[in-house]
Amino acid sequence: MMLGAEDSRATEEAKEAERWLADAFGLRGKLEPLPGAHDRNFKVTAADGSRSLFTIHPPGSDPRAELQAAALHHLEQHAPALPLPRLFLGRGGTPLVVVRDTAGLERRLRLTTWLDGTVWAEAPQRGPQAAAALGRLLARLDRSLAAFHHPAATQPHAWDFANAAARRDDAALIAAPERRAAAQEILHRFLLEVAPRLSNLPRQVIHGDANDRNILLDPAGEVSGLLDFGAMVETWRVNELAVAAATVAIGADDPIAAILPLVEAYCVENPIGAVEADVLFDLILTRYAVGMALAARQSRAQPEETWAVLTAMRAQNRALATARLRRAAGHEPVPERRAIENWILKQGGGFGPVLPGSLENLALLPLGADRDDTRGRPFRAALHAALAGIEGTAVGRYGEDRSIYDAQTGAERRTIHHAIDIYAPAGTPVLAPLPGRIAMIGNDTSSDGFGGIIVLEHEAGTPHRFWTFYGHLAPGSLADRTTGAVVAQGDALGRLGLPEENGNWPPHLHMQLMTALCFDRAEAIIGLSLRSAWDLWESIFPNPNGILGLRIETAAIVARDPESLLRLRRQTTSPALTLSYDTPLKIVQGEGAYLIAQDGRRYLDMVNNVCQVGHAHPRVVEAIAQQAARLNTNTRYLHDNLVEYTRRLTRLLPPELSTVFLVNSGSEANDLALRLAKAHTGGTDVMVLDHAYHGNLSSLIEISPRKFDGKGGTGRPRHVWVTEMPDLYRGRFRYGDAEAGARYAEKIATLLRDMSGLNRRLAAFFVEPILGSGGQLVLPDGYLKAACEEIRAAGGVCIIDEVQTGFGRAGSHFWAFETQGVVPDIVTLGKPIGNGHPIGAVACRPEIAAAFASGMGYFNSFGGNPVSAAAGLAVLDIIRDERLMPHAEAMGRYLRDGLTKLAERHALIGDVRGLGLFIGVELVRDRETLEPADTELKAIIEAVKAEGILLSSEGPHRNVLKIKPPLVIAKRDCDFLLQTLDAVMARLA
Ligand code: PMP
Numbered sequence: 007m008m009l010g011a012e013d014s015r016a017t018e019e020a021k022e023a024e025r026w027l028a029d030a031f032g033l034r035g036k037l038e039p040l041p042g043a044h045d046r047n048f049k050v051t052a053a054d055g056s057r058s059l060f061t062i063h064p065p066g067s068d069p070r071a072e073l074q075a076a077a078l079h080h081l082e083q084h085a086p087a088l089p090l091p092r093l094f095l096g097r098g099g100t101p102l103v104v105v106r107d108t109a110g111l112e113r114r115l116r117l118t119t120w121l122d123g124t125v126w127a128e129a130p131q132r133g134p135q136a137a138a139a140l141g142r143l144l145a146r147l148d149r150s151l152a153a154f155h156h157p158a159a160t161q162p163h164a165w166d167f168a169n170a171a172a173r174r175d176d177a178a179l180i181a182a183p184e185r186r187a188a189a190q191e192i193l194h195r196f197l198l199e200v201a202p203r204l205s206n207l208p209r210q211v212i213h214g215d216a217n218d219r220n221i222l223l224d225p226a227g228e229v230s231g232l233l234d235f236g237a238m239v240e241t242w243r244v245n246e247l248a249v250a251a252a253t254v255a256i257g258a259d260d261p262i263a264a265i266l267p268l269v270e271a272y273c274v275e276n277p278i279g280a281v282e283a284d285v286l287f288d289l290i291l292t293r294y295a296v297g298m299a300l301a302a303r304q305s306r307a308q309p310e311e312t313w314a315v316l317t318a319m320r321a322q323n324r325a326l327a328t329a330r331l332r333r334a335a336g337h338e339p340v341p342e343r344r345a346i347e348n349w350i351l352k353q354g355g356g357f358g359p360v361l362p363g364s365l366e367n368l369a370l371l372p373l374g375a376d377r378d379d380t381r382g383r384p385f386r387a388a389l390h391a392a393l394a395g396i397e398g399t400a401v402g403r404y405g406e407d408r409s410i411y412d413a414q415t416g417a418e419r420r421t422i423h424h425a426i427d428i429y430a431p432a433g434t435p436v437l438a439p440l441p442g443r444i445a446m447i448g449n450d451t452s453s454d455g456f457g458g459i460i461v462l463e464h465e466a467g468t469p470h471r472f473w474t475f476y477g478h479l480a481p482g483s484l485a486d487r488t489t490g491a492v493v494a495q496g497d498a499l500g501r502l503g504l505p506e507e508n509g510n511w512p513p514h515l516h517m518q519l520m521t522a523l524c525f526d527r528a529e530a531i532i533g534l535s536l537r538s539a540w541d542l543w544e545s546i547f548p549n550p551n552g553i554l555g556l557r558i559e560t561a562a563i564v565a566r567d568p569e570s571l572l573r574l575r576r577q578t579t580s581p582a583l584t585l586s587y588d589t590p591l592k593i594v595q596g597e598g599a600y601l602i603a604q605d606g607r608r609y610l611d612m613v614n615n616v617c618q619v620g621h622a623h624p625r626v627v628e629a630i631a632q633q634a635a636r637l638n639t640n641t642r643y644l645h646d647n648l649v650e651y652t653r654r655l656t657r658l659l660p661p662e663l664s665t666v667f668l669v670n671s672g673s674e675a676n677d678l679a680l681r682l683a684k685a686h687t688g689g690t691d692v693m694v695l696d697h698a699y700h701g702n703l704s705s706l707i708e709i710s711p712r713k714f715d716g717k718g719g720t721g722r723p724r725h726v727w728v729t730e731m732p733d734l735y736r737g738r739f740r741y742g743d744a745e746a747g748a749r750y751a752e753k754i755a756t757l758l759r760d761m762s763g764l765n766r767r768l769a770a771f772f773v774e775p776i777l778g779s780g781g782q783l784v785l786p787d788g789y790l791k792a793a794c795e796e797i798r799a800a801g802g803v804c805i806i807d808e809v810q811t812g813f814g815r816a817g818s819h820f821w822a823f824e825t826q827g828v829v830p831d832i833v834t835l836g837k838p839i840g841n842g843h844p845i846g847a848v849a850c851r852p853e854i855a856a857a858f859a860s861g862m863g864y865f866n867s868f869g870g871n872p873v874s875a876a877a878g879l880a881v882l883d884i885i886r887d888e889r890l891m892p893h894a895e896a897m898g899r900y901l902r903d904g905l906t907k908l909a910e911r912h913a914l915i916g917d918v919r920g921l922g923l924f925i926g927v928e929l930v931r932d933r934e935t936l937e938p939a940d941t942e943l944k945a946i947i948e949a950v951k952a953e954g955i956l957l958s959s960e961g962p963h964r965n966v967l968k969i970k971p972p973l974v975i976a977k978r979d980c981d982f983l984l985q986t987l988d989a990v991m992a993r994l995a
Contacts, residue, residue: 022107023048027060030096030103031117041219044070044236049120057120059091063102065111069158074235075101075116076156077211084150088143089222089231091118121231123222126253131227134267137254139229140221141247141271144213147232148246149276152210159211159240164300166214166239167248167292170196177295179302185313188320192288192295200288207282208243216250244282247272248289255290256315262327265290269334283335287327291319326524329546336577339545340521342470349469350552357439357553358495360476360517361430367398368558371427374406376562393429393512402427402514404549405562408534420534424547425475425518426560432505432513435498436476439553440464444491445473448528449481450509456516457508458484459528460499473523474553475531476500477516478508519550540564541574565604568592586958587951596621599975601956609951610979613958615924615970618813618838619884626841629880630873638873641668641866647875654882655847658820660829665855667848668870672809672836673701675846678864679832680705680770682850683803686857689769691761693727693754693797697962699779700772700807709772712779725766727757731780732789735917735928736936739786747788754793758800768802770832775822778810781961782926782968784919790826803854804828809836809846810924814885814973817895817922825921843877844868890973897975898922904984912991914939925969926960938963942994949990955983 020037027050028034035052037060046062063071078093079101094117096103103115126132162169174193180186215237222231250272251265258264269286272278294316301308319327329339338344359365371392373385383391385408393400406423442462450456458479465471476499483500493499502513516533524546525531535543544564551560566574571592575583591609595602598620601609611621619626633647641648652666669675684690692709694700699712707713708723715722722728731737732750739746754771761768771793777783794804811822812835819825823833831854835847846869858864868874885891902918905927909915916930929939929946943965947957960968971979 019046020048023060023062026062026105026113026115027117030105030115031060031094032097033058033117042234042236050117058094059118059120061116061118063114063116065107065109065113067112068114069161070236070238071102071114071116073156073158073238077151077154077235077238078118080154081147081150084153085146088146088150089121089229090147091121091231091233091235093118121222121233123224123230125219126221126223127218129223131223131225132254133227134264136223136227136229137264137268138271139223139227140216140250140254141268141273142275143229143232144216144246144250145272145275147213148210148243151212152243154211155240156211159238161239163214163237163239165237165296166241167196167201167245167289167296168241170201170292170296173296173299176299176303180298180308181302182308185298185308188316189295189298192291193299196288196292196295200285200292203281203285204242207279207285209240210243211238211240212243212246213237214239214241214245214249216246216253218253218256221253242282244278244286245289247278247282248286249293251286252290252293252315255319256311258315258318261315261318262322262330266330266334269331270336273335278335280332280335280337280341283332283337284328286331286335287319287322287324291316294319323524323526325522326546329522329524329542333542333545336573339542342472343521343545343548345469346472346519346521347548347552353552355555357555358437360437360439360554361428361434361515362437365399365428365556368401368556369396369398370558371396371400371402373408374403374423374562375409375565376407389512400427400429400514401556401558401560402429403562404551404560405544405564407537407562407564409537418536418538420532420536422535422537422540422543422564423533424535424543425477425516425533426550426554426556427514427516428554428556429512429514430502432480432502434502434513436460436479436500436502436515438462438493438495438497438499439474441466441495442474442493444487444489444493445523446528447484447487447489449484450477450529452529453509454511455509456529456531456533457481457503458500459531460484460487461520461528461531462493462499470521473520474550475516475518475520475528477518477533478511478514479503480507482507517550517554518547519553520547522546537564538567538570540566541570565594568604586956588948599972599979608954610955610971610975610982612969612971612975612979612983613956614972615810615815616837617842617972618815619841619881619888619890620972620974621842623841623880623884625884626843626877626880629876630843633873633876636872638871640868641870645872645875647872647879648870651870651875651878654879655835655849658882659833659849662829662851663833663849665850665852667850667864667866668874669846669848669866670844670868670874671701671846672807672834673703673706673846674866674869675809675834675836675848676701676772676805676807677703677705678848679772679805679834679850680709682832682848682854682858683770683805685860686854687767687769687801687803689767689802691725691727691766691768693729693757693768693771693802695773695777695780696728696731697780698772698774698777701809727761729753729757731777731783732786733780733783734786735783735919744787747786748792750786750789751792751796754796758796762800768797768800770803770805771797772805772807774807774810775826776811776816776921776924778968779960781928781963781966782920782924784921785826787826790823790828794828794830798831803831805832805834806830807834809834810970811921813838813881814891814894815922815924815970817891817898820891822921822924839881840874840877841881843874845874845878885973888974894922894973897973897977897980898925900977901925901969901980901983904980905987908984908988908991911988912995914942914991914995920969923969923971923973923975927967927969928961929965929967938965940964943967945994946987946990949994950986953986953990955986 035050037048040047048060050058050060093101107113177189220233224230254268255261255264294312333339404426408421442464445463446461448459456477458481460476462474479500480503592604593601594604601611694709699710700706734741739749806823816822832850839845905918914929917928929943931937931939943959958968960966
């Protein structure tokens with residue numbers, strides 16, 4: 007068989023390639039040519055089966071070859087974990103080996119690792135998960151490329167959007183008129199409207215070519231490789247995302263939906279700015295247009311799939327697409343919402359009524375998941391029943407969850423109402439509450455539809471254009487309306503329709519505010535949205551009651567899914583606000599010792615010592631509600647509750663502590679205690695126990711070794727002295743040493759001598775009566791007595807921080823310090839004091855209070871308010887009436903006995919300790935070395951959570967299981983915990 011000229015040249019080239027490969031990289035193997043636009047690529051299979059990629063760059067000195075090698079080298083150094091080609095060094099120890107071809111021209115050769123996977127274009131596993139994986143990869147890639155620079159990257163590249171002007175010229179060569187016009191229009195728009203917005207956006211070197219032949223997927227849908235760095239260029243960073251988005255959208259029914267996981271995942275790791283998100287939609291279109299233009303210039307066939315996806319993209323409503331992309335990037339979907347809402351807020355009475363007559367006698371429809379009066383009936387039936395029971399004007403709420411619609415289908419349905427409904431007789435005229443222009447008129451004849459619709463556009467005097475939507479009108483009443491017509495405030499827009507002309511609904515107005523025109527026809531506008539996308543739709547359709555001015559609760563708080571909550575929480579709060587558990591819980595209700603998650607799952611709460619008398623105790627709730635309904639004000643007026651509470655509290659304390667201050671938290675209590683101590687002693691310095699935590703105020707972070715010695719801490723301040731924890735399990739003096747208490751206190755005496763040697767004066771000693779953050783450590787007998795004597799002898803006062811442990815938790819005593827037989831100078835209270843209502847208290851000796859009353863008043867806006875005092879009184883009543891102290895004592899003993907028995911079976915349990923219902927279980931890998939079992943404890947806590955019990959860890963080594971439940975736990979709850987722990991520890995052992 008004769009070989010053709012082409013074939014023989016290919017064979018010749020392959021032979022040459024084989025020679026070069028052997029010569030440059032010392033590698034022999036089978037070479038298979040691969041497609042490539044710029045370079046010649048070969049798949050090399052060596053005799054041992056190993057594979058690699060051999061690249062021959064075009065003849066001549068090629069700066070782009072240098073660029074690629076430099077970039078791959080940079081990525082190898084800075085992003086070694088990414089699935090990217092890695093360079094082999096060739097002859098001379100360089101990744102780019104120079105040879106001469108037969109024509110005498112220089113050729114640069116490169117050998118890189120082979121990456122396995124299926125190219126995106128052919129991978130059945132492409133989908134949302136793969137798109138997210140691609141987003142993560144590109145985000146990491148771009149983060150490491152941000153610090154990479156190379157002169158060749160600044161050279162123009164045909165695909166770079168920066169050269170859109172040249173591509174617009176090329177687009178004239180596209181043969182098909184419709185395609186030509188589309189590409190030209192997109193490139194024109196890019197040059198005119200998009201490019202100016204890009205000028206200030208971040209620039210860097212990007213890969214720039216995540217097309218469907220360059221992305222490899224593994225069978226699980228993870229990205230296993232990104233190939234072809236030949237299009238690398240220094241340009242706007244957001245182009246990277248646009249190129250990838252253009253790839254991901256191909257073939258999708260909803261191209262924007264396909265892109266969202268990519269953008270979301272990218273932005274978690276490499277956040278983009280609002281303007282970058284704004285231009286993304288146009289950049290994606292531009293990518294398609296550039297591809298079409300270049301195909302025409304190079305006389306290649308027009309890519310059909312590009313045209314198909316471009317057509318689908320161009321059919322998208324631009325405002326909606328932009329809002330969706332902005333949301334995925336973590337920005338407010340419609341940025342104008344802020345100014346529009348704030349403008350409406352300022353108008354006050356400037357809006358006119360939407361229905362004639364007074365809207366005074368309003369009644370809320372008892373509908374929606376949160377009010378659940380639907381009793382399993384379909385929404386329509388529930389609505390009719392609710393309307394029958396209402397006198398006056400019925401109102402349907404914004405944000406109402408008509409989840410009853412969900413009943414029939416598994417797929418998520420649109421159930422969240424983003425309008426306000428006002429029920430009035432058919433024929434009632436609907437008036438324009440503000441001037442505008444008719445933007446749309448429609449008649450939605452679908453069953454359950456809107457019937458007659460009118461949409462007004464408002465622009466004059468407003469910061470941004472916005473729209474108002476009026477649905478369920480009589481279509482006949484709109485017959486002589488025309489779009490574009492100007493409407494004055496108070497003009498009749500139409501009349502409310504009869505059921506048969508408004509989707510069969512009882513006559514009512516559906517009024518909706520619109521910050522963006524996200525639909526092209528009035529009939530397409532939606533009145534309900536997906537719960538999972540609520541943050542998108544509430545931005546497009548905010549609560550319209552600023553315009554309506556209905557004096558009734560028109561807004562329901564939408565119950566968001568935990569994933570959305572987490573995302574939105576990250577956007578508006580600090581990451582320093584930590585969450586419990588690998589998968590955070592969304593708790594929606596509390597009941598006694600149980601917490602109930604949004605999915606209905608009940609959890610036994612074994613760790614919340616704030617809700618001392620049980621979650622949502624009805625008597626506390628009632629006390630708060632009653633007082634809040636009557637009066638809440640500050641302590642500058644006389645009020646019974648303040649005096650009743652302070653008198654009550656002092657009777658529970660030793661008679662010496664006769665003065666009480668009411669504050670808002672444990673931290674505030676400790677801060678005030680510090681001020682009191684300084685005023686009384688004239689000292690400045692503070693003695694604390696190692697690993698202690700006393701609160702979140704600056705003054706308390708300074709005296710909390712747990713914080714100042716922990717992550718992000720700035721070390722011990724000069725005025726703070728840290729004594730060792732009297733730890734009977736791992737400390738210097740252990741269980742069985744009857745003198746341990748006194749011996750640990752000796753350390754304090756030593757420190758006090760050092761202090762006076764430095765001429766420093768002690769103000770206070772802060773100590774918890776059971777060490778919480780120290781690891782639930784019970785103090786040795788005699789410790790506080792000896793410590794307090796030393797402290798007082800040095801002129802300081804003893805402050806007992808009873809924030810964690812008070813109010814009967816210790817079981818045998820109301821206050822845990824009483825078990826040590828001491829009378830403190832100051833006691834600080836918090837957490838359980840209001841059963842979750844924010845209260846704190848400081849009780850002190852009157853002479854200390856006297857020293858503080860120096861003339862400077864003490865005012866606290868909230869501390870001691872009548873509502874807080876009412877909550878505090880209710881807590882004290884309940885502890886007495888429900889006999890919670892002896893109960894805590896009994897349950898605590900039962901639990902500790904059970905845990906001690908567990909220790910016989912589980913070697914991990916090193917120590918069980920506690921008083922009443924303040925218990926610690928210390929886990930160790932070895933009972934001799936006491937090596938802390940911290941990771942084991944974390945796994946146990948997660949596994950126990952999966953069984954429905956909430957626990958937490960404590961201690962310097964995070965190896966102490968903390969148990970401090972509401973005091974109302976039952977014996978069967980204790981059994982549940984003991985059995986679950988037993989089973990989990992056996993399973994994980
Ligand atoms: N003291 C101790 C011992 C605490 O455990 C805490 C809170 N964990 C505080 C003070 C501070 O209380 P709050 O968080 O109410 O300010």
